[in-house]
Amino acid sequence: MKVKKLEHRRADGLIANIWCVVSFQLALMERAPLLCRCVTPRSISSQRPKVTFDHFEILRAIGKGSFGKVCVVQKNDTKKMYAMKYMNKQKCLERNEVRNVFKELQIMQGLEHPFLVNLWYSFQDEEDMFMVVDLLLGGDLRYHLQQNVRFQEGTVKLFICELVLALDYLQSRHIIHRDIKPDNILLDEHGHVHITDFNIATMLTKEIQVTTIAGTKPYMAPEMFNSTKPIGYSFAVDWWSLGITAYELLRTRRPYHIRSNTSTNEIAHVFRTATVMYPAAWSKEMVSLIKKLLEPNPEKRFSQLKDIQDFPYLSDVNWNAVLQKSIMPEFIPTAD
Numbered sequence: 001m002k003v004k005k006l007e008h009r010r011a012d013g014l015i016a017n018i019w020c021v022v023s024f025q026l027a028l029m030e031r032a033p034l035l036c037r038c039v040t041p042r043s044i045s046s047q048r049p050k051v052t053f054d055h056f057e058i059l060r061a062i063g064k065g066s067f068g069k070v071c072v073v074q075k076n077d078t079k080k081m082y083a084m085k086y087m088n089k090q091k092c093l094e095r096n097e098v099r100n101v102f103k104e105l106q107i108m109q110g111l112e113h114p115f116l117v118n119l120w121y122s123f124q125d126e127e128d129m130f131m132v133v134d135l136l137l138g139g140d141l142r143y144h145l146q147q148n149v150r151f152q153e154g155t156v157k158l159f160i161c162e163l164v165l166a167l168d169y170l171q172s173r174h175i176i177h178r179d180i181k182p183d184n185i186l187l188d189e190h191g192h193v194h195i196t197d198f199n200i201a202t203m204l205t206k207e208i209q210v211t212t213i214a215g216t217k218p219y220m221a222p223e224m225f226n227s228t229k230p231i232g233y234s235f236a237v238d239w240w241s242l243g244i245t246a247y248e249l250l251r252t253r254r255p256y257h258i259r260s261n262t263s264t265n266e267i268a269h270v271f272r273t274a275t276v277m278y279p280a281a282w283s284k285e286m287v288s289l290i291k292k293l294l295e296p297n298p299e300k301r302f303s304q305l306k307d308i309q310d311f312p313y314l315s316d317v318n319w320n321a322v323l324q325k326s327i328m329p330e331f332i333p334t335a336d
Contacts, residue, residue: 050123051121051123051132052123053123053125053130055075055076055077056073056074056075056076056082056084056132057073057074057076058071058072058073058084059071059072059073059074059081060072062083062137068085068086068087068088068091068128069086070083070084070085070086071083071084071086072084072135073132081135082120082132082133082134082135083132083133083134083135083136084130084131084132084133085130085131085132085133086128086129086130087101087128087129087130087131088127088128089124089127089128089129090127092129100199100200101129103198103199103201103202104198104199104201105119105122105131107175107198107201107203108131108198109122110173111169111170111173111175113165113166113169114165114192114323114324114325115162115163115165115166115169115192115193115194115195116166116169116194116195116196117133117134117136117186117194117195117196118133118134119131119132119133120132120133120134133196134194136186136187136188136194136196137188137189137333138186138187138188138189138190138191138333139186139187139333140182140183140184140185140186140187140196141182141183141185141186141187141193141245141249142181142182142183144187144331144333145182145248145249145252148252149331150252151249151250151331152330152331153250153282153283153286154330155191155249155329155330155331156246156249156250156286157286157313157314158322158327158329158330159185159193159246159249159329160242160246160289160308161308161314161317161319161322162192162193162322163180163185163193163195163242164239164242164305164308165305165319165322165323166193166194166195167180167235167238167239167242167305168304168305170235170238171235171304174203174204174205175198175201175202175203175204176201176202176203176204176210176233176234176235176237176238177195177198177201177238177241178200178201178202178214178215178237178238179197179199179200179201179214179215179216179219179241180195180219180238180241180242180245181216181218181219181241181244181245182245182248182249183197183216184196184197185245187333189332189333190325190328190329190332191328191329191330191331191332191333192325192329200214200215202214204234204235209232210232210233210234211232211233213225213264215237215241216260217258217259217260217262217267218244218254218256218258218259218260219240219241219244219245220237220240220241220267221233221236221237221240221241221298222240222268222271222296223236223237223298224237225264225267225268225271226268233298234298234303235303236298236301236303237298238303239293239301239302239303240293240294240298240301242293243290243292243293243294244256244294246289246290246293247276247290247294250279250282250286251279255276255277255294256270256271256274256276257270257274258270271296276291276294278290278291285312285313286313288313289302289311289313289314292307292311
């Protein structure tokens with residue numbers, strides 16, 4: 001009995017210590033100016049009141065994840081609608097996800113872009129942490145694929161333009177997302193795309209080489225599966241994932257037969273031996289663009305905004321209009 005009590009005290013102490021750190025991180029976050037590059041900066045007051053759960057009205061639940069649920073909420077003073085993500089502290093500890101939660105908060109607090117799911121507030125109570133983000137009710141691209149939506153080339157072309165602006169922005173912040181895929185791309189009510197889920201994103205620095213295998217295997221770039229020795233990878237891995245996603249949206253299947261349970265050695269073999277098939281119905285220009293994104297050599301792969309903007313297929317794109325969401329998508333998600 002004494003042993004059990006001691007173990008219980010140690011567990012309680014560990015939880016208390018970890019969530020003291022969480023409180024400290026969140027306190028820092030509430031005081032940190034939210035950085036902006038491409039949109040009107042948020043008005044930040046050094047004396048602004050602390051935002052808590054009581055500042056929002058819960059309207060309805062819209063989803064449930066491994067750590068909690070997501071609800072539609074309305075801020076009481078501005079009446080603006082958001083999505084509020086609940087994360088149960090105990091479940092985060094049990095799944096050893098505290099570090100990832102910290103990293104996600106740290107990364108998202110410094111971001112604001114028209115084609116991201118932006119974080120606006122975070123706070124906690126005794127049981128949960130809360131993240132208040134943009135409300136996007138158009139569904140993710142995986143959902144629409146599962147609903148047998150056949151995306152036309154013009155739609156995918158605009159998706160690519162919007163997503164490369166988001167990737168360029170992340171690159172300017174030294175961030176590799178590492179999990180670009182249809183599941184993590186949400187649509188707003190007008191059909192514009194927004195990247196979400198920074199749970200495994202990482203910061204690229206000159207001092208530390210990124211070698212960790214992280215992501216969803218069917219969307220991960222070849223350089224992440226080097227079988228002889230770990231090699232560093234960079235922003236180009238996100239552009240490979242974009243190429244896989246664009247191919248899948250057009251064809252409703254991925255270009256390589258890779259699953260989440262496929263071994264690393266098998267994946268390396270697939271990349272060495274497989275030939276990607278491009279349907280004859282696709283335009284030559286779209287095929288050429290996807291080939292540039294699915295270039296196995298990261299040094300030759302399209303991985304900068306300038307690569308895309310200089311590409312003849314996209315020479316007619318008004319990039320300022322894309323950024324301002326002035327170009328209306330051909331696919332508009334239906335309201336539930």
